[in-house]
Amino acid sequence: MASASPAQSLPAAPTVAADNLLPVRIRRRGQEQGAVTSLDGLLARLYRNRATAAVSAGQAAMDPRAGGLADMLPVTALAGSDAAAALLADCIQAGGRILIVGDYDADGATGTAVGLLGLRALGAAQVDSLTPSRFSGGYGLSLAVVEAAAAQRPDLLVTVDNGIGNVAAVARCNALGIPVLITDHHLPGADLPPAAAIVNPNQPGCAFPSKHLAGVGVMFYVLIAARTLLRRRGWFRPGRPEPNLAALLDLVALGTVADVVTLDRNNRILVEQGLRRIRAGQCRHGLRALLEIAGCQVQRVTARDLGFAAGPRLNAAGRLTDMGLGIACLTTETPLEAMCLARQLDALNAERRALEAGIRDQAEAIIAGLSLDGAGLPAGLCLYDPDWHQGVVGIVAARLRERYQRPAIVFARAEDGLLRGSARSVDGLHLRDCIDAVARAQPGLIERYGGHAMAAGLTLPPAHLDAFRDAFASAVRAVLGAEPAARELWSDGELPGALMTLSTAEALRLAGPWGKGFAEPLFDGPFAVSAVRVVAERHLRFRARAPGGPPLEAIGFNLAAHRSGLGGCRQLVYRLDVNEYRGLRNPQLRIEHIDPVSTAPDPRPSTLDPRPLSPES
Numbered sequence: 001m002a003s004a005s006p007a008q009s010l011p012a013a014p015t016v017a018a019d020n021l022l023p024v025r026i027r028r029r030g031q032e033q034g035a036v037t038s039l040d041g042l043l044a045r046l047y048r049n050r051a052t053a054a055v056s057a058g059q060a061a062m063d064p065r066a067g068g069l070a071d072m073l074p075v076t077a078l079a080g081s082d083a084a085a086a087l088l089a090d091c092i093q094a095g096g097r098i099l100i101v102g103d104y105d106a107d108g109a110t111g112t113a114v115g116l117l118g119l120r121a122l123g124a125a126q127v128d129s130l131t132p133s134r135f136s137g138g139y140g141l142s143l144a145v146v147e148a149a150a151a152q153r154p155d156l157l158v159t160v161d162n163g164i165g166n167v168a169a170v171a172r173c174n175a176l177g178i179p180v181l182i183t184d185h186h187l188p189g190a191d192l193p194p195a196a197a198i199v200n201p202n203q204p205g206c207a208f209p210s211k212h213l214a215g216v217g218v219m220f221y222v223l224i225a226a227r228t229l230l231r232r233r234g235w236f237r238p239g240r241p242e243p244n245l246a247a248l249l250d251l252v253a254l255g256t257v258a259d260v261v262t263l264d265r266n267n268r269i270l271v272e273q274g275l276r277r278i279r280a281g282q283c284r285h286g287l288r289a290l291l292e293i294a295g296c297q298v299q300r301v302t303a304r305d306l307g308f309a310a311g312p313r314l315n316a317a318g319r320l321t322d323m324g325l326g327i328a329c330l331t332t333e334t335p336l337e338a339m340c341l342a343r344q345l346d347a348l349n350a351e352r353r354a355l356e357a358g359i360r361d362q363a364e365a366i367i368a369g370l371s372l373d374g375a376g377l378p379a380g381l382c383l384y385d386p387d388w389h390q391g392v393v394g395i396v397a398a399r400l401r402e403r404y405q406r407p408a409i410v411f412a413r414a415e416d417g418l419l420r421g422s423a424r425s426v427d428g429l430h431l432r433d434c435i436d437a438v439a440r441a442q443p444g445l446i447e448r449y450g451g452h453a454m455a456a457g458l459t460l461p462p463a464h465l466d467a468f469r470d471a472f473a474s475a476v477r478a479v480l481g482a483e484p485a486a487r488e489l490w491s492d493g494e495l496p497g498a499l500m501t502l503s504t505a506e507a508l509r510l511a512g513p514w515g516k517g518f519a520e521p522l523f524d525g526p527f528a529v530s531a532v533r534v535v536a537e538r539h540l541r542f543r544a545r546a547p548g549g550p551p552l553e554a555i556g557f558n559l560a561a562h563r564s565g566l567g568g569c570r571q572l573v574y575r576l577d578v579n580e581y582r583g584l585r586n587p588q589l590r591i592e593h594i595d596p597v598s599t600a601p602d603p604r605p606s607t608l609d610p611r612p613l614s615p616e617s
Helices: 039-056 081-093 106-122 143-150 167-175 215-232 245-258 265-279 285-293 303-320 324-331 335-370 393-404 431-441 462-480 502-510
Strands: 024-028 097-102 126-130 156-160 180-183 197-199 381-384 408-413 419-424 448-451 455-460 487-491 523-535 539-545 552-556 568-581 584-594
Touching: 039 502, 081 097, 081 106, 081 156, 081 180, 081 197, 081 215, 097 106, 097 143, 106 126, 106 156, 106 215, 106 245, 106 303, 106 324, 126 143, 143 167, 156 215, 167 180, 180 215, 197 215, 215 245, 215 265, 245 265, 245 285, 245 303, 265 285, 265 303, 285 303, 285 324, 285 335, 303 324, 303 335, 324 335, 335 381, 335 393, 381 393, 381 419, 381 462, 393 408, 393 419, 408 462, 419 431, 431 448, 431 455, 431 462, 455 462, 487 523, 502 568, 502 584, 552 568
Parallel strands: 024 487, 097 126, 097 156, 156 180, 180 197, 381 408, 552 584
Antiparallel strands: 408 419, 419 455, 448 455, 523 539, 523 568, 539 552, 568 584
């Protein structure tokens, strides 16, 4: 495998549209020269680029093929899995009551559903779930959630996608005589909770090679460990058959993609195997209904469909009401009820989009008041309005991060009067560590916080907002500097016109799964542009023809500001996709960027910096 060369790039393009405030730099992946001449050659280059990029990013060498279930990392490498299996097996065999406490996002919902379905399949007689409310109980295993759980008198409490930071809540469970099994993937704090068992690939001392398992992936592995122990104990017999836990992989794939975790090889195996089951019609009724109501063809489903269609609809329940609705959709045994619940989730998602659009407009107005040209903005954005909806501020923070290339935190007022912020970061800034630095420098400023490198949440009193805003901007500036870097788009190079076909587009869709850490192919090149028109006030449609290629329809979402003067020869950055309309399937360019002035791409190579999918668009 060729080694990566130093990154090279095109000059930054000037600003041309309100939706593209910062300069854009097109960078090339890989180092190979010359155009590919066949589909096999193209796929080989795409895989090679991504394998090289993984090494360049400090990851282990990666086989670009997703692999089969036999290639999964062994559960024995996951610290705490033996203790977790013993807790579950003992409770199952004793006929005890198991209560699952999951997070209220798609990862938590799918993990809870996998836990419910898997434990019942293993023979658990009593398994229920309790989902915290975003608006009252707060995130994770809070003290309020513990009291609600205790009222159900469980013999074992199992967390999914939360719990690693809830030291006091677990201590309270212990005082109540309720053993706790924590399954989580978030970064732990200085002290681990006093749980009966903890399974988290990111806990100290865990040698599990993949640190990127989603919460649903951790739950899936715990079920595998419990099944292995129950098998050794002779629990399964003719009247109680051993379950095929692979039947849960459709939900594992959904939660993994929706949580935007890095698709290392192990996660790609989980997602690919789940996608294969979905395409074969072997998926939960609720997931099928979510895909169908979004207009996706189940037999051709991709990771993008999970992230951009099913995931947002599932997430809408936790954002606006109660994730119990989403869990019910994923676990129902009847197609009719599944479709009914999916329609409710679809309506909630439409409401979410409207709320998000309104808050985003208000946030943009606030930012415009800070600086009309974006030059004088703080290094980290921190915004708040008393009327903003707590359930959608995280999506707004992601939009602001993308547009201004700055870390962004958007706050809303919670029912208890405190401010709850949802934060999103940019490459180069570990967000949780940044917030932790502020908390250590100014004790008492922040009440609670937690999260990942790229996303985090925090709670603070309204009186502390101004002080936190200044401290956060200073902490970001210390790491990244005062001005953001140019927005970068990473291209796999120029796609020959002869390969701009439906068969290529179909092959690219199924060649993944693509996602964070294994980026969906993006190409750039010169095109003759004609027949430009604006659709739905925000999007562009036009005809584009590459040298030696056929004329293709192109769609640029949220690029209507490029309409003026668009025509002639332009440098386009695009994805080759499939457009389906009235039973007809044709290749289509999905435009990511239009250079205001046509420029030839830099022939020199660069290393890959994969960009994640951005769900809930």
